Amino acid sequence: MASCQVVDAEPKGNGYQRASSLWHWHNKDVTDITDVQSAWLTAEDLAQIRERLPIVYVDAIPVRVDDAGRVTKIGLLLRGRPDGSISRAVISGRVLYGERIRDALLRHIEKDLGAMALPQIPTNPAPFTVAEYFPDPEVSGFHDPRQHAVSLVYVVPVKGDCAPSQNSLDLVWLTPAEAISGNVRAEMTGGQDILVQLALAHAGALS
Amino acid sequence: MASCQVVDAEPKGNGYQRASSLWHWHNKDVTDITDVQSAWLTAEDLAQIRERLPIVYVDAIPVRVDDAGRVTKIGLLLRGRPDGSISRAVISGRVLYGERIRDALLRHIEKDLGAMALPQIPTNPAPFTVAEYFPDPEVSGFHDPRQHAVSLVYVVPVKGDCAPSQNSLDLVWLTPAEAISGNVRAEMTGGQDILVQLALAHAGALS
Amino acid sequence: MASCQVVDAEPKGNGYQRASSLWHWHNKDVTDITDVQSAWLTAEDLAQIRERLPIVYVDAIPVRVDDAGRVTKIGLLLRGRPDGSISRAVISGRVLYGERIRDALLRHIEKDLGAMALPQIPTNPAPFTVAEYFPDPEVSGFHDPRQHAVSLVYVVPVKGDCAPSQNSLDLVWLTPAEAISGNVRAEMTGGQDILVQLALAHAGALS
Amino acid sequence: MASCQVVDAEPKGNGYQRASSLWHWHNKDVTDITDVQSAWLTAEDLAQIRERLPIVYVDAIPVRVDDAGRVTKIGLLLRGRPDGSISRAVISGRVLYGERIRDALLRHIEKDLGAMALPQIPTNPAPFTVAEYFPDPEVSGFHDPRQHAVSLVYVVPVKGDCAPSQNSLDLVWLTPAEAISGNVRAEMTGGQDILVQLALAHAGALS
Numbered sequence: 001m002a003s004c005q006v007v008d009a010e011p012k013g014n015g016y017q018r019a020s021s022l023w024h025w026h027n028k029d030v031t032d033i034t035d036v037q038s039a040w041l042t043a044e045d046l047a048q049i050r051e052r053l054p055i056v057y058v059d060a061i062p063v064r065v066d067d068a069g070r071v072t073k074i075g076l077l078l079r080g081r082p083d084g085s086i087s088r089a090v091i092s093g094r095v096l097y098g099e100r101i102r103d104a105l106l107r108h109i110e111k112d113l114g115a116m117a118l119p120q121i122p123t124n125p126a127p128f129t130v131a132e133y134f135p136d137p138e139v140s141g142f143h144d145p146r147q148h149a150v151s152l153v154y155v156v157p158v159k160g161d162c163a164p165s166q167n168s169l170d171l172v173w174l175t176p177a178e179a180i181s182g183n184v185r186a187e188m189t190g191g192q193d194i195l196v197q198l199a200l201a202h203a204g205a206l207s
Numbered sequence: 208m209a210s211c212q213v214v215d216a217e218p219k220g221n222g223y224q225r226a227s228s229l230w231h232w233h234n235k236d237v238t239d240i241t242d243v244q245s246a247w248l249t250a251e252d253l254a255q256i257r258e259r260l261p262i263v264y265v266d267a268i269p270v271r272v273d274d275a276g277r278v279t280k281i282g283l284l285l286r287g288r289p290d291g292s293i294s295r296a297v298i299s300g301r302v303l304y305g306e307r308i309r310d311a312l313l314r315h316i317e318k319d320l321g322a323m324a325l326p327q328i329p330t331n332p333a334p335f336t337v338a339e340y341f342p343d344p345e346v347s348g349f350h351d352p353r354q355h356a357v358s359l360v361y362v363v364p365v366k367g368d369c370a371p372s373q374n375s376l377d378l379v380w381l382t383p384a385e386a387i388s389g390n391v392r393a394e395m396t397g398g399q400d401i402l403v404q405l406a407l408a409h410a411g412a413l414s
Numbered sequence: 415m416a417s418c419q420v421v422d423a424e425p426k427g428n429g430y431q432r433a434s435s436l437w438h439w440h441n442k443d444v445t446d447i448t449d450v451q452s453a454w455l456t457a458e459d460l461a462q463i464r465e466r467l468p469i470v471y472v473d474a475i476p477v478r479v480d481d482a483g484r485v486t487k488i489g490l491l492l493r494g495r496p497d498g499s500i501s502r503a504v505i506s507g508r509v510l511y512g513e514r515i516r517d518a519l520l521r522h523i524e525k526d527l528g529a530m531a532l533p534q535i536p537t538n539p540a541p542f543t544v545a546e547y548f549p550d551p552e553v554s555g556f557h558d559p560r561q562h563a564v565s566l567v568y569v570v571p572v573k574g575d576c577a578p579s580q581n582s583l584d585l586v587w588l589t590p591a592e593a594i595s596g597n598v599r600a601e602m603t604g605g606q607d608i609l610v611q612l613a614l615a616h617a618g619a620l621s
Numbered sequence: 622m623a624s625c626q627v628v629d630a631e632p633k634g635n636g637y638q639r640a641s642s643l644w645h646w647h648n649k650d651v652t653d654i655t656d657v658q659s660a661w662l663t664a665e666d667l668a669q670i671r672e673r674l675p676i677v678y679v680d681a682i683p684v685r686v687d688d689a690g691r692v693t694k695i696g697l698l699l700r701g702r703p704d705g706s707i708s709r710a711v712i713s714g715r716v717l718y719g720e721r722i723r724d725a726l727l728r729h730i731e732k733d734l735g736a737m738a739l740p741q742i743p744t745n746p747a748p749f750t751v752a753e754y755f756p757d758p759e760v761s762g763f764h765d766p767r768q769h770a771v772s773l774v775y776v777v778p779v780k781g782d783c784a785p786s787q788n789s790l791d792l793v794w795l796t797p798a799e800a801i802s803g804n805v806r807a808e809m810t811g812g813q814d815i816l817v818q819l820a821l822a823h824a825g826a827l828s
Contacts, residue, residue, distance in 0.1 A: 049673075049674060052718050053670060053674070053718055054718060055674065056675045056676075056677055056771045063330060065328075067313060067328070068309035068312070068328050069309055069327070070330075095771065096675075097673050097674055097675060097769055099675075100760075100761070102275035102276055106274060120276070121274070121275050121276030122276055123272060123277075123362050123364060123411075124362070124411070125410075125411040125751045126749055126750050126751055127747055127751070129618060129746060150716065150722065155331070194620060194621065197615060197620055198615045198618075198620065201543075201612045201616070202615070202616075204330075204543060204612075207555055256463055258511075259463075260455070260467070260469065260470075260511055261509050261511060262467065263467075263470055263564045302468050304465070304466050304562055305553075306468075307546060307553070308544060332543060333540060333543050334540055336822075336825060337540055337566065337825075339515060339539075341512070346512075348828055355512055357470045357509065359566075405822045408818060408819045408822030408823070408827070409822070411750060411819075413818055413819060479742075482721070482726070483743055534778070535688070535690030536743070537684060537691075537776050537778060538776070538825070539824075539825040569744050616745055617746075618744075618746040
């Protein structure tokens with residue numbers, strides 16, 4: 001198999017299986033525009049590039065809000081992480097070649113929360129912060145053993161029904177106070193707890 | 208009549224009539240929490256304060272967005288303005304004593320667009336810009352002959368049905384390109400055209 | 415004494431003395447443009463207005479930064495606070511009638527850190543957050559027993575020599591980690607510790 | 622020549638010459654930490670990756686400000702652009718593997734304005750907008766025929782002496798009004814004129 005399309009930012013299992021399943025998947029009728037417009041890239045290619053160039057990511061912190069926009073709950077996934085742990089994390093994924101930031105954000109939210117989540121993507125294209133993930137956990141506090149990723153981070157209210165995808169083991173909705181409590185922070189790795197704090201600070205919900 | 212409550216930022220008609228109607232209104236059962244928590248202030252008092260202290264305002268630019276948060280339309284009211292003109296303007300109003308910014312924003316949007324507008328108040332309490340209105344139009348480009356107002360400005364997506372209130376003569380939804388065209392700009396006074404440009408710039412919809 | 419000008423947001427001592435000293439001060443030649451352009455307001459007038467309308471404030475968190483803009487230190491004043499305590503606080507003050515936000519920010523920083531502080535006022539007029547102070551400490555977590563103040567909050571790098579003014583007892587420069595440590599937080603009241611956290615989150619310096 | 626290090630985002634002349642000079646340069650003692658930490662990448666490799674993945678960039682709009690942070694002038698380079706034109710442009714360049722956003726910003730500003738420019742990199746790591754450059758000029762209005770680049774955009778006050786580097790033919794300082802005038806806009810391609818407008822909007826200097 002010469003070439004395949006890697007559409008997910010967090011491959012699970014070994015690279016061959018993933019590449020293989022994607023290859024088959026690709027040979028089905030493809031209707032998702034964001035996949036069609038992405039360039040061909042083998043898992044091997046991506047692995048090599050990841051050692052040489054920063055990769056563009058988006059992170060989304062899903063929240064429930066009241067009528068006046070106050071954050072009442074924050075959503076955290078339980079999932080396998082790049083560092084090998086199973087821990088609490090926000091939504092995160094790669095931006096594909098040719099894909100707009102907004103569309104990547106929408107795609108990853110739907111992938112992780114399902115098609116009925118009704119996310120309200122912010123009108124402002126600027127992220128509220130930038131999380132710079134490095135293989136060395138000391139550089140910035142944001143750690144990704146696979147790569148240097150520059151992630152644009154957004155707080156995204158979701159209004160609909162959320163169903164964690166098969167990539168996630170669980171989705172919990174916590175109050176702001178719960179989300180920054182010691183025992184929840186202990187379930188997060190690689191700087192995800194800091195990201196949650198930054199999101200709550202941005203939303204004026206840090207106490 | 209000794210004292211009345213001024214709840215609207217843009218009194219229409221002469222002060223006595225307004226004060227009078229508000230006074231009667233006040234003597235009804237009052238259920239709106241934002242009105243109850245506001246302090247008593249005669250129209251005369253407010254006029255005097257306006258010559259001495261900056262007044263806190265919120266401005267909201269209502270927009271229609273697509274699923275990915277792109278601005279497709281911007282809403283402009285046609286209304287009597289403080290400068291005596293009837294012109295295109297965004298939503299604007301005073302923050303009451305004891306009232307949270309978010310609640311003031313929601314209240315003024317509902318007042319101008321109706322109770323079914325379903326506004327999505329941003330999670331971030333920080334405005335995207337601050338419009339400083341002065342009696343002297345030369346100071347900042349934002350002009351209000353009545354007062355020095357410091358207005359926190361927000362872009363607010365609305366998802367529901369919008370019906371202009373009796374305070375407004377009309378509500379139009381324009382594309383970003385239409386909203387900054389020469390003939391629409393010519394219908395705006397006091398810096399409202401600049402505010403529309405700033406909002407579109409913030410939303411990445413300026414071209 | 416009929417009328418005097420209140421130029422400081424945090425009067426110390428009893429109102430009469432302050433009013434009196436200001437009155438004398440006023441009768442000197444006044445060269446400061448921001449004072450000249452402010453309207454006349456007796457301490458009594460201001461006290462009455464404070465019970466009826468939100469007051470416009472600016473808060474500034476002074477920081478030291480390295481060449482790449484990273485926050486290395488955060489400055490905290492030790493001063494008498496509106497709640498009667500002597501505690502750590504950021505720079506804070508009222509915006510005068512006719513005064514631009516930028517000029518109010520510059521004026522209060524110079525007042526508290528001296529004329530040689532060389533503050534770098536941000537180019538963006540939007541605050542990074544809005545602190546809503548209420549007489550009731552439960553409403554927002556930001557507490558001011560005197561008034562409802564809507565404060566526009568900015569992080570301001572200072573490059574020069576800082577000398578705390580006579581209004582302050584002390585000025586300390588702390589690392590981000592020190593500034594959010596338990597014993598420093600214990601020296602802050604009225605939500606000042608939250609403000610410090612929000613500022614560090616905004617600067618990407620929360621850990 | 623097997624491998625070389627591409628340190629500049631906008632190669633001039635043909636790829637071979639550049640690769641060659643960089644190779645020689647590399648064999649000198651390298652003291653610049655940002656170059657040392659970047660990974661090896663041939664011009665060919667980079668060209669291939671550019672057809673498959675979005676590349677991380679930073680754009681900086683250099684400005685002169687007054688004491689209160691008001692933008693008085695905006696700096697525009699005259700340079701060869703990726704589209705083959707010689708036109709007005711802001712500072713722009715690639716983020717290297719292992720490099721922090723702040724350091725990339727500082728490096729590109731020094732490269733284009735010289736070592737004495739004294740830039741004030743913002744404390745907030747979040748860009749004020751994101752410019753998404755595509756090979757197809759219709760997608761976003763930001764055009765780069767070489768690649769899909771996701772550029773984090775910052776307004777950066779510079780206090781020192783600016784000397785355009787050899788990469789640039791000229792550097793002009795324009796007032797905000799001049800910078801958005803028709804004849805200056807006509808000297809910009811690929812959406813650079815929009816970027817200037819967005820920067821001025823962000824700085825509250827659009828009129």
